Amino acid sequence: MLEVLGLALGYGATPVLEGVDLKVGEGEFVSLVGPSGSGKSTLLRAVAGLLRPLGGEIRREFPMEALGFLFQEDALLPWRTARENVALGLRIRGMPKGKALEEAEAWLGRLGLSGLGDRYPHQLSGGQRKRVALAQVLALRPRLLLMDEPFSSLDAILRTQITRDLLAQVEGEGIAVLLVTHDLEEALALSDRVYLLSKGPRARIAQVYPVPFPRPRDPVAVKADPRFGPLFRRLWQDLEEVSLCAAP
Amino acid sequence: MRRALSLFALLLLWEALAALGLVNPLYAPPPHQVLLTLWDLFATGEVWPHLQATFTAALLGLFWGILLGGALGLLAAFSPFFSDLLEPVMLLLNAIPRVILAPLFVIWLGIGLASKVALSLVLVVVLIFFAVYGGVKEVDPRLLERVRTLGGGRYWLLREVYLPSLTAWVLSSLKVAVGFAFTGAVVGEFVAASRGLGYLLSFAQSTYNARLSLALVALVVLFVLLLFHLFGRLEARLLRWRPKAQGGF
Numbered sequence: 001m002l003e004v005l006g007l008a009l010g011y012g013a014t015p016v017l018e019g020v021d022l023k024v025g026e027g028e029f030v031s032l033v034g035p036s037g038s039g040k041s042t043l044l045r046a047v048a049g050l051l052r053p054l055g056g057e058i059r060r061e062f063p064m065e066a067l068g069f070l071f072q073e074d075a076l077l078p079w080r081t082a083r084e085n086v087a088l089g090l091r092i093r094g095m096p097k098g099k100a101l102e103e104a105e106a107w108l109g110r111l112g113l114s115g116l117g118d119r120y121p122h123q124l125s126g127g128q129r130k131r132v133a134l135a136q137v138l139a140l141r142p143r144l145l146l147m148d149e150p151f152s153s154l155d156a157i158l159r160t161q162i163t164r165d166l167l168a169q170v171e172g173e174g175i176a177v178l179l180v181t182h183d184l185e186e187a188l189a190l191s192d193r194v195y196l197l198s199k200g201p202r203a204r205i206a207q208v209y210p211v212p213f214p215r216p217r218d219p220v221a222v223k224a225d226p227r228f229g230p231l232f233r234r235l236w237q238d239l240e241e242v243s244l245c246a247a248p
Numbered sequence: 249m250r251r252a253l254s255l256f257a258l259l260l261l262w263e264a265l266a267a268l269g270l271v272n273p274l275y276a277p278p279p280h281q282v283l284l285t286l287w288d289l290f291a292t293g294e295v296w297p298h299l300q301a302t303f304t305a306a307l308l309g310l311f312w313g314i315l316l317g318g319a320l321g322l323l324a325a326f327s328p329f330f331s332d333l334l335e336p337v338m339l340l341l342n343a344i345p346r347v348i349l350a351p352l353f354v355i356w357l358g359i360g361l362a363s364k365v366a367l368s369l370v371l372v373v374v375l376i377f378f379a380v381y382g383g384v385k386e387v388d389p390r391l392l393e394r395v396r397t398l399g400g401g402r403y404w405l406l407r408e409v410y411l412p413s414l415t416a417w418v419l420s421s422l423k424v425a426v427g428f429a430f431t432g433a434v435v436g437e438f439v440a441a442s443r444g445l446g447y448l449l450s451f452a453q454s455t456y457n458a459r460l461s462l463a464l465v466a467l468v469v470l471f472v473l474l475l476f477h478l479f480g481r482l483e484a485r486l487l488r489w490r491p492k493a494q495g496g497f
Contacts (some may be wrong), residue, residue: 048397065399075394079412079489088408089398120489140398 001026001176002047007056010201010242015054016042018202024144029167031187032123032195033235034206035243040180041072043045043197044146045088047178054083060144065093068175070141070150076121076132082108083117086135093140107135111165127158134162138169144176152182163190167247171216189219190226194235198242206242209235275389286462295467301444303471305361305433308423309368317373318418320409321380334377341374347431349441359440368432372425376418383417384410416490426475430468437473 001208004022008015016039032040045051047058048069061100062065076085086104095208111131119165121129130151137145151159167190170177181187187194190210198206209231213222259279265271266278273281289295320338323330350367357363391409400408437446445464452460 049283050393050397069397071394075390076389076410077394077412080408088395088400092398092400092404094393122489122491134271136398 001061001067003057003058003059003179004043004047006058007038007046007058009046009051009053010054016200016203018055019204020056020197021205024176024178027176028193029170029177029179029191031179031191031194032197033181033184033187033239034192034203035239036182038200038203039195041148044178044180046146048146051215062143065140066143068137068140068145070133070137070145070147072149072152072221076129076136078121080120082113082119082121082124082128082132083086085121085132086139089136089140093221097146099227103139104135107139108132110169111135111138127162129155130158130162131153131165134166138173138175141173142175144178145170146178148180148237149182150179160220167217167219184232184239185223186219188235189217189222190234196235196238196242199245207238262338274456275458277462281459282466284403284457286466289463289467293332295448298444298448299467301361301364301441302430302433302437302446305436306368306429308361308365309432310372311428312365312427313369313372313424314376314418314425316369316459317376318380318414321377322374322384324377325381325384335381338374338381341370341464342378346371347435350436353436354440364433364436364441364444364446367436368388368429371428371432375421375425375428379417379421381415382415384496389411415486419479419486422479422483423476425478426472430472434468 002022002024004020007017007020007022009020015027018065020043021031022032022043032043034040042051047060051065070166076082077088080088082157083101083104086107087095087097087100089102090100093206095103105114105117108114111134113135115130116124117242118174121132126131130153134150151162154162163186169175179187179190193204194205194211195207196209197203211231212227213225262271262276263278263280266276267275271278277285293335320330320334324334324338325331347367349370350363353363353366357366387410391413394404395409433444434446434449437444438450439446441447447469449461449464452458452464
């Protein structure tokens with residue numbers, strides 16, 4: 001449903017990324033890992049349509065409205081309650097206010113936030129804010145979800161819990177995901193396929209790893225699978241290698 | 249509370265010094281005389297038309313000043329053309345003591361209400377213009393990007409991001425604006441008028457009436473404090489989403 005072909009991206013003359021090929025199929029969970037500065041976030045922004053490519057092509061087999069995007073930082077409107085924040089996207093799409101608020105409440109409930117709809121963002125914990133942001137995106141029923149280290153600010157427990165809930169929603173609704181992360185374990189536990197980017201500038205895809213674990217998946221239990229360890233070590237070694245060697 | 253007490257102590261000291269004959273009551277009339285003068289002003293009903301004149305001028309200047317300053321600030325913030333056009337004018341107006349325009353407004357608009365509103369407005373407009381113009385640049389870019397990725401265009405950005413975040417900025421300059429609005433009205437009346445607190449002040453000065461002067465000063469202080477209180481409540485209500493309300497003055 002998303003195909004990236006020979007993509008070149010950058011902010012100046014020297015491309016950050018060059019010749020990048022990538023695919024996300026219907027309902028597939030795909031992760032993007034790589035050394036810092038390899039342009040992972042840049043790539044995601046281009047797919048989101050926030051950045052014009054210098055070259056190559058991005059083929060989206062869906063309208064832009066079917067794209068959901070979750071940022072690294074909290075970006076809830078501080079002057080709107082949790083419920084109003086979730087309803088915002090729906091209202092922008094033209095849903096009447098009452099119905100949007102009702103729908104928002106339902107999504108808050110689905111993400112374990114029932115009863116917190118009237119709180120302002122500063123009255124919520126970091127984990128709860130992340131859940132609101134997630135509800136805001138899921139309420140729009142996206143077909144492809146783009147995420148840029150969405151939970152990196154949370155501690156391990158909260159992160160595991162929210163990741164598990166995310167996976168349940170995504171698997172249940174058949175939403176495709178493109179996730180940027182620096183956490184290799186997370187990438188393997190969640191994905192159907194992991195792409196490793198080489199070091200920038202002129203970063204490209206260094207390696208692609210198909211991940212064999214069946215779905216529905218528990219992101220904690222999957223780590224006990226005998227294939228997890230070797231795959232993780234291989235990914236780790238490759239990442240170390242591309243981090244050390246200079247760009248071609 | 250402690251501040252109120254220290255103010256009270258100061259008034260008491262003043263009263264005592266006057267009672268001991270250490271200060272000349274002609275120049276520094278004791279507080280109780282000032283209070284009595286104030287009481288007389290209201291008891292005879294003499295002060296009402298003056299209060300009305302000053303309040304009308306100050307509030308009209310404040311209202312239109314906020315509206316005009318806000319609109320011009322938004323225009324300048326979003327259009328490079330208007331920014332080039334308005335910024336130098338506003339910078340110039342900001343640099344000069346704007347009350348020097350008072351005589352000019354009297355020449356242009358006469359000694360009636362219009363010249364006082366104009367002075368009060370010009371004081372407020374510049375303040376609010378810079379609050380809004382600067383406020384737009386301080387808007388959190390993450391929020392803008394968020395609303396954009398949710399599919400929001402200009403309307404939603406303005407409504408959900410720019411206006412709420414500007415409200416915080418403008419409210420913080422609103423108290424200064426209230427003071428400015430009254431400065432404009434009173435100074436305007438001081439220069440040329442047939443009514444208003446400024447006119448009364450100028451009358452008190454020409455008759456060497458320190459008691460009346462102090463009573464009028466006290467009156468203006470009281471009303472400005474009252475407005476501060478009202479705006480403090482408005483601020484607490486409009487900014488209730490903030491971690492801590494900064495009420496009071």
